[in-house]
Amino acid sequence: MITCVVDYxxxxxxxxxxxxxxxxxxxxxxxxxxxxxxxxLPAEGASDRALALFSFPSLAAYEKYRALFGVDPDFVAADKIRDDSGCVLRYDRSFLRPLER
Known part of the structure; x- marks a missing residue:
């Protein structure tokens, strides 16, 4: 499993x-x-930071999902919300793996 953390x-x-x-x-x-x-989303403190966390079973599964960016109409429509509103100023993406017991 791989988890993507997006810091906005x-x-x-x-x-x-x-x-x-x-x-x-x-x-x-x-x-x-x-x-x-x-x-x-922001609750207290800095009001301009948000995080998203999501996981895929493997990096290959994540890459299959990423291949749809800019191509799939639903992905394009989701990004249009961001682009039209300017709600996201910047983001960084990191990948983490769980520590198993």
């Missing part, structure tokens, strides 16, 4: 658009074989 810098004035963006991506990850662990 968001525009706090566009939080509603970011929430809609996140809901769409939760659906897309799960539809294409991943497990979405959720988006974590």
């Amino acid at each position: 810098v968001i525009d706090p004035a566009e939080i509603e658009a970011f929430e809609e963006f996140g809901r769409r991506w939760i659906e897309l990850v799960e539809r294409h074989g991943g497990t979405h662990h959720g988006y974590f």
Whole structure:
């Protein structure tokens, strides 16, 4: 299993658009074989950071999902929310693996 952690810098004035963006991506990850662990939005402290965590059974499964970016109409529509609203200012993606017992 591989888990992708996306660390976002968001525009706090566009939080509603970011929430809609996140809901769409939760659906897309799960539809294409991943497990979405959720988006974590600002509550206290810095109001411009958010995280998303989702897992795929393997890096190959993740790459199959990534191949749909910019091609699949549902992926394009989800990114359009981000692009049109400007809700995401920057993001960084990291990949982690679980430590087994």
